[in-house]
Each structure stands twice: as C-alpha cells, then as structure tokens.
Amino acid sequence: MTENGCEYRDRVLTMDTMNPNVKRVEYAVRGPIVQRAVQIERELKMFMVGLRDCDRIDCEFMDGLCGCDWTDCEFMDGLLGRDRSGNELRYGLHGAYSTSQGIEMIRQDIARYIEQRDGGITCDPDNIYLSTGASDAIVTMLKLLVSGEGMSRTGVMISIPQYPLYSAALADLGAVQISYYLDEDNCWSLDICELRRALQEAKKHCSPRALCIINPGNPTGQVQSRQCIEDVIRFAAAEKLFLMADEVYQDNVYADGCKFHSFKRVLFEMGLEYSEKVELASFHSTSKCYMGECGFRGGYMEVVNLDPEVKVQLTKLVSVRLCPPVPGQALLDVVVNPPQPDEPSYDTFIKERTDTLATLAEKASMTQEILNQVPGIKCNPVQGAMYTFPRIHLPPKAILEAKEKGQVPDMFYCMKLLEETGICLVPGSGFGQRDGTYHFRYFSLFTNKNDEISLGYVCDKGSGVLVQKELMGN
Amino acid sequence: MTENGCEYRDRVLTMDTMNPNVKRVEYAVRGPIVQRAVQIERELKMFMVGLRDCDRIDCEFMDGLCGCDWTDCEFMDGLLGRDRSGNELRYGLHGAYSTSQGIEMIRQDIARYIEQRDGGITCDPDNIYLSTGASDAIVTMLKLLVSGEGMSRTGVMISIPQYPLYSAALADLGAVQISYYLDEDNCWSLDICELRRALQEAKKHCSPRALCIINPGNPTGQVQSRQCIEDVIRFAAAEKLFLMADEVYQDNVYADGCKFHSFKRVLFEMGLEYSEKVELASFHSTSKCYMGECGFRGGYMEVVNLDPEVKVQLTKLVSVRLCPPVPGQALLDVVVNPPQPDEPSYDTFIKERTDTLATLAEKASMTQEILNQVPGIKCNPVQGAMYTFPRIHLPPKAILEAKEKGQVPDMFYCMKLLEETGICLVPGSGFGQRDGTYHFRYFSLFTNKNDEISLGYVCDKGSGVLVQKELMGN
Numbered sequence: 001m002t003e004n005g006c007e008y009r010d011r012v013l014t015m016d017t018m019n020p021n022v023k024r025v026e027y028a029v030r031g032p033i034v035q036r037a038v039q040i041e042r043e044l045k046m047f048m049v050g051l052r053d054c055d056r057i058d059c060e061f062m063d064g065l066c067g068c069d070w071t072d073c074e075f076m077d078g079l080l081g082r083d084r085s086g087n088e089l090r091y092g093l094h095g096a097y098s099t100s101q102g103i104e105m106i107r108q109d110i111a112r113y114i115e116q117r118d119g120g121i122t123c124d125p126d127n128i129y130l131s132t133g134a135s136d137a138i139v140t141m142l143k144l145l146v147s148g149e150g151m152s153r154t155g156v157m158i159s160i161p162q163y164p165l166y167s168a169a170l171a172d173l174g175a176v177q178i179s180y181y182l183d184e185d186n187c188w189s190l191d192i193c194e195l196r197r198a199l200q201e202a203k204k205h206c207s208p209r210a211l212c213i214i215n216p217g218n219p220t221g222q223v224q225s226r227q228c229i230e231d232v233i234r235f236a237a238a239e240k241l242f243l244m245a246d247e248v249y250q251d252n253v254y255a256d257g258c259k260f261h262s263f264k265r266v267l268f269e270m271g272l273e274y275s276e277k278v279e280l281a282s283f284h285s286t287s288k289c290y291m292g293e294c295g296f297r298g299g300y301m302e303v304v305n306l307d308p309e310v311k312v313q314l315t316k317l318v319s320v321r322l323c324p325p326v327p328g329q330a331l332l333d334v335v336v337n338p339p340q341p342d343e344p345s346y347d348t349f350i351k352e353r354t355d356t357l358a359t360l361a362e363k364a365s366m367t368q369e370i371l372n373q374v375p376g377i378k379c380n381p382v383q384g385a386m387y388t389f390p391r392i393h394l395p396p397k398a399i400l401e402a403k404e405k406g407q408v409p410d411m412f413y414c415m416k417l418l419e420e421t422g423i424c425l426v427p428g429s430g431f432g433q434r435d436g437t438y439h440f441r442y443f444s445l446f447t448n449k450n451d452e453i454s455l456g457y458v459c460d461k462g463s464g465v466l467v468q469k470e471l472m473g474n
Numbered sequence: 475m476t477e478n479g480c481e482y483r484d485r486v487l488t489m490d491t492m493n494p495n496v497k498r499v500e501y502a503v504r505g506p507i508v509q510r511a512v513q514i515e516r517e518l519k520m521f522m523v524g525l526r527d528c529d530r531i532d533c534e535f536m537d538g539l540c541g542c543d544w545t546d547c548e549f550m551d552g553l554l555g556r557d558r559s560g561n562e563l564r565y566g567l568h569g570a571y572s573t574s575q576g577i578e579m580i581r582q583d584i585a586r587y588i589e590q591r592d593g594g595i596t597c598d599p600d601n602i603y604l605s606t607g608a609s610d611a612i613v614t615m616l617k618l619l620v621s622g623e624g625m626s627r628t629g630v631m632i633s634i635p636q637y638p639l640y641s642a643a644l645a646d647l648g649a650v651q652i653s654y655y656l657d658e659d660n661c662w663s664l665d666i667c668e669l670r671r672a673l674q675e676a677k678k679h680c681s682p683r684a685l686c687i688i689n690p691g692n693p694t695g696q697v698q699s700r701q702c703i704e705d706v707i708r709f710a711a712a713e714k715l716f717l718m719a720d721e722v723y724q725d726n727v728y729a730d731g732c733k734f735h736s737f738k739r740v741l742f743e744m745g746l747e748y749s750e751k752v753e754l755a756s757f758h759s760t761s762k763c764y765m766g767e768c769g770f771r772g773g774y775m776e777v778v779n780l781d782p783e784v785k786v787q788l789t790k791l792v793s794v795r796l797c798p799p800v801p802g803q804a805l806l807d808v809v810v811n812p813p814q815p816d817e818p819s820y821d822t823f824i825k826e827r828t829d830t831l832a833t834l835a836e837k838a839s840m841t842q843e844i845l846n847q848v849p850g851i852k853c854n855p856v857q858g859a860m861y862t863f864p865r866i867h868l869p870p871k872a873i874l875e876a877k878e879k880g881q882v883p884d885m886f887y888c889m890k891l892l893e894e895t896g897i898c899l900v901p902g903s904g905f906g907q908r909d910g911t912y913h914f915r916y917f918s919l920f921t922n923k924n925d926e927i928s929l930g931y932v933c934d935k936g937s938g939v940l941v942q943k944e945l946m947g948n
Binding site: 133173317 | 498571607639647771796904
C-alpha cells in the first residue's frame with residue numbers, strides 16, 4: 001500500500017484494477033534514468049547522450065531535402081515554434097523527438113487555455129498528455145481500463161449512435177461494449193433512464209467501469225445541456241464509472257439556446273463531493289472546430305483525479321511510442337495560443353475564425369432544412385459538431401432486395417447512391433442504430449447555398465428520392 | 475474457404491490464426507462504401523461527402539493561425555507536396571486526412587525507391603503501409619500475429635539485446651517473448667544455433683510464430699552478413715515463422731566489408747522456394763539514417779506474401795486511427811524522391827547527405843576507439859546504426875551497493891553517472907543482456923573530435939573510471 005493508497009483505493013482505475021499487461025510493459029529508453037535526467041535538466045546544464053536523436057546534426061539539412069534552395073521559412077515560424085517577433089526558438093525542432101507526454105511549454109499553454117475556457121478552474125500541465133489526434137489518447141485510456149475475464153471483464157458504456165472508434169477499440173481490446181441509445185425523438189439527447197437500463201443489463205455479464213460521452217455529438221450533432229451533464233456526473237459517481245468526455249467539437253455549437261459546457265468545469269462547479277472523486281479524461285484535437293487540421297494528427301487529453309500510480313503507468317505506456325508528431329504538437333500550441341489584440345495578425349485571425357464558424361453555423365441550419373424537404377428523410381437539428389444522422393425510410397422492397405444481396409439495408413442504400421450518383425455517405429449501421437431503423441451520416445459542411453451541387457444532388461435528383469422511387473417501382 | 479484459401483492455407487498468418495479481436499473490429503467510416511468510392515474516384519469525378527474533413531474550407535486559414543501575415547511559404551513546397559517547379563499540388567494538404575494506408579502517390583514513390591534499392595525486384599505500392607514512425611507499424615504487425623491461450627499463445631522471437639519497443643509491445647499484447655542472445659564475442663552477430671536453442675525451448679510453453687530481426691542493430695550496432703540473412707530466411711521457412719525485419723538504419727553502415735542487404739532482396743534472390751512462401755514485413759522510417767527527422771513520426775512497412783484476406787484485416791485495423799500524420803508522409807516522400815542531377819538543389823543535397831554520413835562514420839569509429847581506452851569498458855565496433863552497447867565491468871562492491879539499494883547494477887551505475895556528471899546513458903538492463911553482464915547504450919553521434927566534452931567527459935573525468943574508482947575505495 002503506497003502513501004496514496006488510502007485516498008485512491010476506492011477509485012475506479014487503480015493499480016489493482018488496471019490492465020495487467022500494461023503493468024508488465026517496460027520501456028527503459030524513457031525509464032527512471034531519463035525521468036531523473038529531466039528533473040536535473042531543469043537545474044543543470046547537462047548532456048543528454050543516447051536519447052535525443054540526430055536532428056541536432058544539422059538543422060539546415062531539411063532545407064536541402066525539401067529541394068527548395070534554402071529559401072525563406074517565415075511562414076512556418078509559428079509552427080516551428082519561433083515566437084512571432086522573429087527568430088528565437090520557443091521549443092525544439094520538429095525533427096527531434098519530444099518528451100513522450102508532449103512538449104512541456106505546450107502543455108503549459110494548453111493548461112492556461114483550459115483554465116480560461118473553464119472560468120479559472122485550475123489545470124495542471126502535468127495532467128495534460130499530447131497525442132496523435134484524439135483517437136490515440138482515447139485508445140490509450142481505454143487500454144488502461146481493460147482487465148478481467150468473464151463476469152469481471154471490463155465493460156465500457158458508449159452511446160448508440162457512436163463514433164466507431166469506440167466500438168473498434170473495444171473489440172480490439174476484447175472489452176465488453178455496453179450500448180446506451182440516444183433519444184432520436186428528442187434531438188438525440190442523452191436520457192439517464194436509458195443509461196441506467198443499459199448499465200443494469202450489462203451488470204449481468206460484465207464489470208462496467210467506464211462511461212464515454214461524445215459532446216457535441218458525432219454523428220448525431222446534439223449538444224448536451226448543463227443539466228444533462230450534471231446528471232451524467234452524478235450517475236458516474238453513484239455507479240463508480242470512469243468518465244471519458246470526447247469534446248473535440250467544443251467550438252462547434254450553433255443552435256439557439258445551446259452552449260458548450262465542459263465536463264471538467266461542470267464537475268468542479270458541483271462541489272468537492274464530485275470534484276475530488278469522479279475520475280475524468282477529456283479529449284480535444286486540432287482536427288475539428290474552426291481549425292480542421294486533421295492531417296497533422298494533433299490532440300491531447302486532460303486527466304482529472306487519476307490515481308498517481310496509474311498516471312506513472314500511463315506515462316510509461318505513452319513513452320513506448322516515443323512521442324506524438326511534433327508538427328501536430330506545435331500546431332496545437334498555435335491553436336491554444338492564438339494571436340492577441342496587439343499582434344499584427346490578430347484581425348486576420350479573428351475574421352477567419354468568425355467567418356469559418358458563421359459558415360459552419362449557416363450550413364448546419366441549411367442542412368436540416370434541405371434534408372427535411374426530401375420525402376423519406378427525417379433530420380434532427382444540427383445543434384453542434386459537423387454532422388447529422390438523418391433517418392431514412394426504406395420501403396419493404398428495398399429491404400428485401402438488400403437482404404437478398406446479403407447487405408444491411410442502409411449499406412445497400414448508400415452503395416446504390418454511390419454507384420448511381422457518385423455521392424458517398426456512410427451508412428448508419430456503422431455507427432449503430434435501433435433495430436429496424438436506418439440512417440446515414442451526412443457532413444453538414446458540404447451543404448452549400450450558392451452552389452447546391454453536393455446537397456442539391458442529394459435532394460433534387462438523387463439519394464433517397466431516386467433510390468426509393470426506383471425500388472418502389474420494382 | 476476462399477479462392478485464396480489453398481494457396482495461403484499453410485501460411486503463418488491466416489484468417490484462422492490471426493488475432494480474433496482484430497477480426498471483430500469494425501470501422502464503417504472507412505469501410506466498404508469508402509473503398510468502393512475510392513475505386514470509383516479513379517474513373518469518375520465525384521463528391522466525397524461526410525468523409526474528408528474541414529480542411530478544404532479554406533487553405534489560407536492556417537496562415538492566419540501561424541500568425542505570420544500570409545507570407546511566402548516556398549520553403550515548405552517540398553513538404554507541402556508541391557512539385558519543385560512551383561505551385562502545382564502533388565497531393566492534398568497536410569491538414570486533411572489521407573487514406574488510411576497512406577497517400578497513394580507516396581506509396582508509389584516508396585515502391586520505386588525500394589525497387590531501386592533492391593536491384594529491380596518488384597515492389598507493389600499496395601503492399602506499402604505508411605505509419606506513425608516505424609514503431610506504429612511494428613506494433614500493428616505484432617497485434618495481428620497474437621492469438622491463442624496457454625500453450626497455443628503466440629510466441630515472438632526477439633534478439634537480446636533488443637530495442638525495447640519489442641518487449642514492451644509483446645507485454646502489452648500479452649504475447650510470449652522468446653529471447654535469443656546475440657553473440658557479444660563476435661561483434662553481436664546472430665548465431666543460428668542460438669536461434670534454434672531459443673525456439674526449441676520456447677516450444678515447450680507457447681506457439682512460436684514470428685521472428686524479429688533488427689539490422690543494422692539497435693542498440694548493438696552490428697550489420698548482418700548476406701550469409702547470415704540467408705540462414706535466417708531458411709530457418710524461418712523451415713520453422714514456419716513470420717519474419718519482421720526492422721531496417722530503419724539501412725543507410726547507416728560504416729565498417730569496412732559491411733554492407734546493408736535488405737531481407738526482401740535476399741529473400742527474392744534465394745529463388746521461388748522462398749520468395750513465394752516466406753512471409754515478411756520490413757520497416758523503415760524518416761527518423762534515422764542521414765535524415766534523422768524523428769519528430770515527424772514518418773514511417774512505412776512493406777508486407778510480402780501476406781494472405782490477401784489478412785491484408786484486408788490489416789487495412790481495416792489501420793483505418794481505425796484514420797491516417798498517419800500527413801507531414802510525416804510528405805517528408806517520407808521527400809526522402810524517397812530526392813533531388814535529381816538536373817534539379818537546382820541536387821548539389822546541396824548530395825553534399826549534405828555525404829557529409830552527414832561521413833560524420834556518422836567517423837564518430838562510429840572514434841566511439842569504439844575512445845570507449846575502449848577506458849579501463850573497465852569493452853566496446854565492439856560500431857558497424858552500423860548509431861549506437862554501441864559497451865560492456866562495463868562493475869566491481870563486486872558496486873554490485874553489492876546496487877543490490878542494497880534495490881537497483882539493477884547497471885541502473886545504479888547510470889544513475890550515479892547522471893547524478894555526478896550530468897551524463898545520461900540508458901542502462902543495458904532495459905535492452906536485455908546475459909545474466910551477470912552489464913552494459914549501457916551509447917549514442918555514437920555524441921562522440922566529438924574537436925570538442926571532446928561529451929565523450930571526453932565519459933573517458934577522462936567521469937563515467938566508468940570515476941564511478942568504479944570511488945566504489946572500489948569504499
């Protein structure tokens with residue numbers, strides 16, 4: 001029993017309950033020697049031999065590789081970690097490994113950004129882990145949580161519909177997926193009664209230990225109310241569930257009366273009973289919101305109330321992959337540390353961000369309006385995120401034809417749409433849906449007022465109408 | 475049984491033998507609809523709705539985020555996928571997701587690069603998978619290979635000393651590590667008799683299915699002879715082992731008489747008996763060689779003789795993480811597609827590469843020479859890679875003191891070295907070593923002729939001598 005043993009003994013995720021395989025992982029290259037060296041480095045000029053690789057040979061080398069004749073690289077100053085005034089390097093070059101948890105200065109910037117978002121609630125940079133997109137951090141956290149066999153096997157609650165990373169990761173880890181259904185008739189809202197039903201059912205065959213929430217929702221586009229988040233936190237506390245809050249669309253909220261509330265902030269505003277007890281990991285990314293820089297694979301998670309011994313295991317686990325991509329880390333720093341009013345690019349930045357978010361909001365609203373004009377399609381409001389998950393009515397003949405072809409009906413529908421119109425939608429069955437209902441995921445960004453080709457094609461010439469008409473005629 | 479069933483039935487890695495959890499993974503966002511859409515896209519102008527994310531909103535947006543006032547970005551032309559003549563975009567922007575297997579044009583470039591390296595032996599771009607550094611691809615391949623319980627649990631042969639990614643990944647996956655020892659007395663060469671001994675021993679308690687080779691060696695710096703590689707391939711064929719060749723140091727060969735031979739080339743030059751039968755995955759990266767751009771996390775693997783049905787599973791598995799970082803992919807393209815003689819930066823590139831490799835070779839040679847001057851240190855030649863794994867003699871008193879402190883003796887040595895001199899080395903125990911022997915890993919790049927501070931400190935004032943003298947005096 002460690003000194004933290006008493007305090008953390010009744011947490012969900014402890015040394016006793018965590019994935020035993022992860023405990024067995026050893027990774028000396030970033031082990032105790034290196035951790036001690038990093039401590040010393042803060043006080044002492046020293047040599048790090050054998051660890052930081054060959055980038056320092058010659059930082060001009062890449063210029064040559066780029067084949068660009070040593071030209072100006074001012075454009076990339078921000079991304080390369082130079083400050084805006086010019087040449088000073090804020091952190092290392094992209095070509096060198098960073099610490100596995102992510103560059104410390106960037107974690108400090110992220111912590112300040114989170115504090116500002118959450119009305120000053122403290123954020124410790126040591127609780128921030130940078131990652132290869134949010135997906136990487138989500139899988140890492142799930143991996144830590146999975147253990148046991150048979151009745152003791154970890155169960156993880158995920159919404160249906162869900163972003164399929166969750167079901168895929170749970171299958172890969174051999175964990176039990178516990179599905180709770182969002183309420184399509186109420187704008188895909190989360191219903192605590194349904195959470196309770198799913199949990200009770202699951203307790204018969206596994207050990208439920210985590211609850212995943214996607215807010216704003218993907219693929220459903222709903223935004224949770226503050227009341228709902230409080231209810232979820234009370235439920236997690238009562239049922240001893242580790243909360244995973246996927247908040248990568250936190251800047252994408254459009255609908256009147258909707259607002260993004262972070263789980264962290266709500267948790268801390270609910271008082272010590274919750275803020276010192278409920279374990280939470282929340283995830284963010286550079287891939288969504290107004291940034292949309294998904295190719296860089298920048299992301300981070302913040303962990304709250306994590307058992308310190310488990311945190312050591314987490315740090316060890318992420319060190320096996322050495323570090324998240326440094327360009328993605330640097331991009332994240334640019335995102336959390338945007339131009340300030342006294343800086344030359346401030347006006348440009350504000351205009352760009354405002355325009356982008358306004359466009360997204362307009363497209364969200366148009367998407368609902370236009371899709372609902374199509375007979376056989378019913379679309380909830382896109383309150384947030386960038387997606388909608390419209391329900392499609394498929395006539396019995398279509399369902400029959402799909403079954404004859406051995407296809408799920410909405411897969412059959414989407415494949416037909418693709419073949420006949422060139423429009424590529426992802427069938428609802430990949431995200432999960434109630435039996436007997438059919439959907440597709442639609443990316444609201446592609447709705448366009450001036451040039452209605454993309455969505456116009458869906459509603460005027462193709463999609464539901466086209467396919468259904470044809471099938472009805474069979 | 476599929477049409478490929480007969481041909482691939484007796485392979486090591488088949489649908490029957492692969493990791494059953496991976497088979498259960500579903501990832502519809504990049505599933506059949508998208509695969510069919512990509513086929514159609516090659517022939518047809520079409521809309522991809524709901525898949526390619528928001529980067530296309532406005533590609534100027536990032537300029538604003540960078541805070542650099544829309545300046546020139548010529549420097550990054552190469553990395554951004556523009557051709558060298560100017561503005562044409564060779565492939566998408568870094569900010570957009572790529573296909574999960576990696577950008578097709580880059581895979582084609584890699585295939586040509588491999589063909590050139592291997593004297594024209596065909597390389598199919600569809601057998602190339604881009605990855606987040608080589609580590610990512612290695613873990614993915616190991617994950618596919620792991621299945622069974624008890625006596626049937628997959629065993630994977632790894633060298634000792636090894637790069638600890640392997641032992642860490644095997645622990646994480648719950649696979650059985652089968653250790654074969656490299657021969658320190660013969661420049662850390664691989665001995666087939668030792669492979670055989672390790673395999674026979676392992677067969678008593680697990681099901682050996684893969685053999686991992688690191689060539690040139692990390693942390694040992696040896697380069698395998700062509701004869702040795704042929705022997706390994708024969709051994710793998712006879713014992714039905716899946717070969718994993720970690721060849722990330724393929725450009726780092728320094729010693730006279732040593733040459734890099736790729737497993738792929740040797741396999742194909744051994745005739746149909748092997749080239750159509752032995753399953754191989756080989757790994758490369760932008761992090762090592764003359765590039766050393768490790769922060770970008772660029773890497774790839776080539777798979778050879780993989781069961782086509784397993785390949786579908788592999789493609790599905792990598793799609794769960796969406797795509798490798800696009801800047802890393804672009805950097806890889808720059809590496810495999812270097813400046814040509816008629817291009818303006820050719821001379822600069824050649825000079826830079828030649829100088830870098832010459833410096834690495836000189837440092838490799840100096841490292842051996844200088845380390846062997848230190849009493850109590852014995853260092854094999856650094857034939858390749860960037861490391862050496864010198865053996866240290868620790869006096870009994872030091873070993874006793876380490877044991878009293880509950881530390882492995884070489885950890886104790888390295889920690890003392892760090893505390894007293896600020897020099898940070900990784901103890902041999904993290905890489906594996908024969909019982910009763912002690913080593914550390916040393917990064918040969920840090921040996922410096924003109925300014926001998928780093929290694930000079932090791933041999934003149936600190937390290938072995940210092941620590942051992944002090945301990946002997948106790």
